[in-house]
Amino acid sequence: MSPRGGSPMGRVVSGPSATQRERRDAGPATTKGRQRRTEILAAARRVFEERGFVETRVADIVAAAQVAQGTFYTYFDSKDAVFAEVAQSVIDDMLAGLHAPRRPGAGPRQRVRDGLQRFIDAFRPNAVIIGLIEQVGTFTPEMRRLRLALRESFVAMSARGIVRMQTEGHADPDVDPLMTAEVLGAMVDQTCYVWFSLGKEFDATEVLDSLSLVWSRAIGLPEDGETPAGEPGDAAT
Structure with a gap:
């Protein structure tokens, strides 16, 4: 049985009219329309975070956004659609947060630490929605792809970082960058999930x-300032 009836992702009381579908497909034509759409998305995120995906109804989102149900359908055709946009926005924000210029003078271990800090900082405020993406992903291929895209982006960035450190002579050249990034990425991802989504308390510094x-x-990094085994010069140079 589908949760709360209707589609696999939820139930709506009534669908959009033909006119509403045309407006939705064309997108907001005015600044006010774009603002209203953004407000509905923000309200939807709040409701999903408070009630969860299954228990959220279009009526709840409409009430939180303080708009008429017809206004909702001007921009979104279902709860499924608005959740997909909320989820995509969260993933986009997280990926943007993972990119940052290297700290000048940082050694290889500090660069690793900085990258992990960025991932933690990106995961923390989005943990509830990430958990919902995983939940909805159990019955919606689109959400599985979206969650996997976040993980694969982090893995790809990490693998490039390992290759760079190998090229610089810091990391073990025999390490497989991609598979190592997969394994270590799973460690970081799961730790953040247990910490922020399941609520296990950890000391952030630890x-x-x-x-x-x-x-x-x-990946075989020396301590910052030490010389890698068999390599001349300062490892942090």
């Missing part, structure tokens, strides 16, 4: 210290 230590040792 978590970051431990993740950084395991990651650095796994």
